[in-house]
Amino acid sequence: MKNGKYGIGIIGVGGIARGSHIPGWKKLKDAEIIAVAYISEEKVKEVKEEFDIPYVFTDYKKLLEIEEIDIVDICTPNTTHFPITMDALKYRKHVLCEKPLAVKAEHVEKMMELSKKVDKKLMAAQHHRFRPESIALKKLIDKGYFGEIYHAISFALRRRDLPPRPTFIKKELSGGGPMFDIGVHILDLTYWFMGCPKVHSVKGEIYTKLAKRKDIKGLWGEWDRDAYDVEDFATGFIRFENGATVLLSCSFLANMEKISDFSTTLFGTEAGIKWPDGKIATEKEG
Ligand SMILES: NC(=O)c1ccc[n+]([C@@H]2O[C@H](COP(=O)([O-])OP(=O)(O)OC[C@H]3O[C@@H](n4cnc5c(N)ncnc54)[C@H](O)[C@@H]3O)[C@@H](O)[C@H]2O)c1
Structure with a gap:
């Protein structure tokens, strides 16, 4: 200094x-x-x-x-x-x-x-941890409002948002596709909300079904179809040592209704919520 x-x-x-x-x-x-x-x-x-x-x-x-x-x-x-x-x-x-x-x-x-x-x-x-809605939710979780959070469904899904730069589409630079780029954000957030438990096992699958096709267009412009060597869709299931689980899916390209879905739904014994903008769901509050 x-x-x-x-x-x-x-x-x-x-x-x-x-x-x-x-x-x-x-x-x-x-x-x-x-x-x-x-x-x-x-x-x-x-x-x-x-x-x-x-x-x-x-x-x-x-x-x-x-x-x-x-x-x-x-x-x-x-x-x-x-x-x-x-x-x-x-x-x-x-x-x-x-x-x-x-x-x-x-x-x-x-x-x-x-x-x-x-x-x-x-x-x-991992800047999503610092969003006001993340900080507020984490405080509620740590106070026990949701009880035991035993499952989460997490999405970092994009319909047609493939980042065209080599940094994101060449495995030697990126290490992988949407799981490495955007999945890591929603997973980090979910893992933090769930109290960072120890991982027991992970299962996953990756797909490259749309990114090589010339008829598929992206909102961020053209990319080099021949150089593209990462997945365009990835999904996984994580089991923690405490028995809690996470279902995670992410994509750069996917045939889905919305432009994007960047969310995590937490299921707890006392309440549930969908981050970032969901309402709290409980027996009392509906
Ligand atoms: N937090 C977020 O939401 C977010 C958003 C976008 C990108 N990122 C991350 O930021 C990183 C960079 O992404 P970007 O969009 O800026 O990519 P980019 O391709 O626009 O820029 C990467 C830069 O790194 C430089 N570079 C590569 N190797 C280098 C080296 N050895 N020494 C010095 N410079 C080197 C390149 O010249 C280039 O300027 C990636 O890890 C990406 O995952 C994070």
């Missing part, structure tokens, strides 16, 4: 960094973006000028070498989160990493282990 401000270094300056992270950090009085790292040479100058940032690198390790950087914010494609986080922690930086934290469970475990070892914070950007 210098002059009462945390030094921020951002790695990856694509859609989410430009649209949310950079404007977000700039709003904070006690944070200053010192450097960004961006893989593309020709974009480096443009980014430096556009956002008025002192240092811009093409090699993220140069950013990690800057001592005044306290927090590294990782906004790169999913499969790069693990190696970049491990490097940032080795340089003794706190890390905020975009979701999903990694594409393999063993990688997440290693990231958590190292963050504890070097005594630096590691946080996944």
Whole structure:
């Protein structure tokens, strides 16, 4: 921390960094973006000028070498989160990493282990936990209003919203399709609402039925059908050690009535609710 401000270094300056992270950090009085790292040479100058940032690198390790950087914010494609986080922690930086934290469970475990070892914070950007309706619901759950929550039905379903960038449709960058991109949001939220129980078993299935078809159009523009190598629909069933279960489905493309369904329905012994905008259902209140 210098002059009462945390030094921020951002790695990856694509859609989410430009649209949310950079404007977000700039709003904070006690944070200053010192450097960004961006893989593309020709974009480096443009980014430096556009956002008025002192240092811009093409090699993220140069950013990690800057001592005044306290927090590294990782906004790169999913499969790069693990190696970049491990490097940032080795340089003794706190890390905020975009979701999903990694594409393999063993990688997440290693990231958590190292963050504890070097005594630096590691946080996944699961921002739905910070929505007012999520915070209010979590308080009610923790007070016991819903009793024992024994089942949830969670959806991150999109009818025709396939993100066309390589980051999301090429497995070597994304690790997978909608389960890795949007399923991870609704699953994280549901898991948090349910008290983060230990997982007993998981079953799942993936499908690529629409994304390769030329007659299917997306609201976010065209994508490369030949390069597309992830699923467009995924479903799963999770059983926790405490006996509770979650049914989860997500899609980039699906033949469904609504444009999207991003929701989780919680079934408790005393009450139930559909997040984000559902009414509480009980014996008394109907
Ligand atoms: N929280 C959310 O709701 C949300 C929304 C969108 C994206 N995301 C996540 O953010 C991440 C990035 O998504 P995006 O939409 O910005 O993708 P994007 O393709 O627009 O941008 C990715 C950027 O990372 C850069 N990059 C790749 N490897 C790099 C490296 N080794 N060093 C430096 N830069 C590198 C690329 O040049 C590109 O600028 C993904 O993990 C995605 O899941 C989260």
